[in-house]
Structure formats: structure tokens, C-alpha cells
Amino acid sequence: MMINRRLQPLLEQYDWATERLITRLTGPTSNSGDDQDVDVPVLTDAEYQWEPVGGCWSVRRRSDGPGRGAVKLIGAGEWGRDGAPDSPWPPPLTTIAWRLDHLSETLMGRSSHLGGDRTFTRATYESPADAAGAIAQIRQAAADWRRSILQVDESDYDRTGLSSYPYGSDAEETFPSIVWWMNQEILHHGAEIALLRDLYVHRAR
Template sequence: MSTPPRLTPLLQQFDFACKRLTDRMAGPVVDSGNGTDVEAGAMTDDEYLWEPAPDCWSIRRRSHGPGARATLLVGAGDWGRDSASSPHPTPPPFTTIAWRLGHLSEMLTLRADHTNGSHALTRDEYRFHGDAAGALTAFDSGVTAWRAALLGADDTALDTVGYSTYPYGSDPDDPFIETVWWVNQEVLHHGAEIALLRDLYRVRQ
């Protein structure tokens, strides 16, 4: 099936944003934006879990319980993502690279499942990782799954309200092309946050 022309620029943007973020986390170099390679060392476990401010939300061992102002650890397995039932704390807690990357990977994986998969996967079933390498692999898996969902969408699907049944957003009420745009901006803005946190970790005192 050919890619609908109006999906092509969104798919290209998604691919570029994901590759740039992956390179920024894994190294050894990242595109500076003008085609010049800039050195980027691989992210360590310490950096991945670094809490640069008091009362951060992060990915934590389930046996340790949720962090400050969190009421639960979302996910399955030994590690969970700090969260709280609505209403969420105000002001929002500062979140670690682990939290932000876990959020992206979970979102991509679940949205893919609710687009061209079982339409049943929940946050409680998603497995988070306490190490940088595992988190990078999970992100790559989420990217691959979501990209496959996009490639399966034709023009009719792009206009279909509720083509994605992802239950943790407005997807059931939106045309699919709006969901595609939203996912791109999630990758772009959380990717920029992760890049900034890497810079802050590098120059920390």
C-alpha cells in the first residue's frame, strides 16, 4: 500500500525526530542540525536515573515504592513509572530522563497496539526498565511498532475518528491524522527535554 501524500511529511518528521533522539542517547555522534556530527557519549545508567531536583518522578524498583507525591508505580514487573491518580500534583513534579523516555516508549507501544494490534494493551501491562540499555531497546521497539501502524493507514484511515482506540488520550474522539501529529510533537518536545537533561548532567557540579 502506498503512503498517502499528506502522511509522508509527518512520517519523515517522525523518523528524523526518533533517529536524532536515539543518536543523542546512544552516541557516538548526533547530527547537530546542519549536517555536522557532534560527539555524544552513550547514556549511562546513573545518568538515566539522575534526579537533578528534589522530589523527582522517575522509574523505580517496585519494591521501593513510588517517589514523593506519587501514589503508584504504573506498569508490570520489577520496575514502575511514578504516577498519581487524578488530579495530578500541582505544580507537576520534575521528571527524570528515565521517566520521560519510559513515557515515550509506553505511549508509542500502546498507541500502536490500539491502532493495528489487539486494542487491549494497558499501562498496567507495560514493562519499564531500570537500565539505560533496556530503555533504549524499548524505545526502539515502540518506534518500530508505531511506524508499522502508520504504514498501515490509508487516506480513509487518516480521516477516521477513533481509528486509534488508545484510552489514555483523546484518540477515540479524533481523526487519526490528528493523533499522528500529536505523537510527533510528543517525540519532539520530550526528545528536546531529554537532550537538555543530558547536557545538564554533563556539566553538573
């Protein structure tokens, strides 16, 4: 398949970022940048929910209610993600569970509102309860978003409002801007998740 020259560098960055993130979650190894493979264990449930400090935002059983500083649990189902109508300042530290859930929900939502049926809503979104479920969900969400961006015709690249995603600035953005934004979401949350994994390993030392 021929990739449009304007999309190609963004798609290459996206593929690299998502591959890097999933490798840091599942292993068995990850390249450290100097051609030395580092062992990476699969993310466990304990690590998925680990709160390095008090008052972290996370994914919680709905019957337990939201965490400190949160006013609601986003989504439907037995589990939900800590949230509030307005982002608090300073922002709370968030767990790996929260960060993965945020990424999956955003990828799924934008996939639906760009190239899908445009029916996605947080009111029906369901957060995974465990690490295995979260990994499976981020894999699927990443694949869905990739398919969606490849379906966009070049003639629509500079049209604003191509995506009807209701939880961002998509209505005022062009297609390349939306793709770039999703890339930086994966890059910066992926880096945060990698750091939390390192801290978890060294917490008892």
C-alpha cells in the first residue's frame, strides 16, 4: 500500500511509538538504545495498579468509588478510571492502569469518530480490570486507530472537523494535527509508563 508522503513520517513515528510501548509492557526484551537487549517481564496486576505515592489516580472497582481528588469513575462496567469535570492543577500522579486506560479510550474514541460509526462515548466505555486485559485493549485500540488514519483521503487532510471526537479539540483541527497529537500522547505516556516500570523494579532496593 502506498502511504501518502505527508502521512508517512507521522505513521512511522506512530508505529515506532506503539511498538515501543507494547514491548515495554510485554517483553521479553527491549533494546535500550545501545544495541543491548534488556529483559522485560510481562506487566503484572500488582504493577498495573501500583501507587508509588498516596493519592494516585487509577482504575478502580466502581463499587469502591473514585480515588482521592477524583469526583467520578469514567466509563461503564464494573471498573472505571478516576476523573473530574475539569483537570485538576497540579495534576495527580497516575498509575500505569490509569495511563494505559486513558490511551486506549482516546485511541478507540478517535477511531470511532474519524473512520468509524461515530458512536463512541465515555458513558459506555469499559475499563479493563487487569494487566492482561489492558494490554489486549491497547493492542486493539492502536490497530484500530492505524486503520482509521490510513482510510483518510489526502484531499481531506487540510479540512477542519474531519473527526467528530467530542473529548478534544478535533472540531478545530486538521487531520495531520490530530495524528500528531495522538503520536505525542503515546510517546509521552509511554515514557511515563516505562519510568513507572523501572521504579517498580527498584522500589525495594
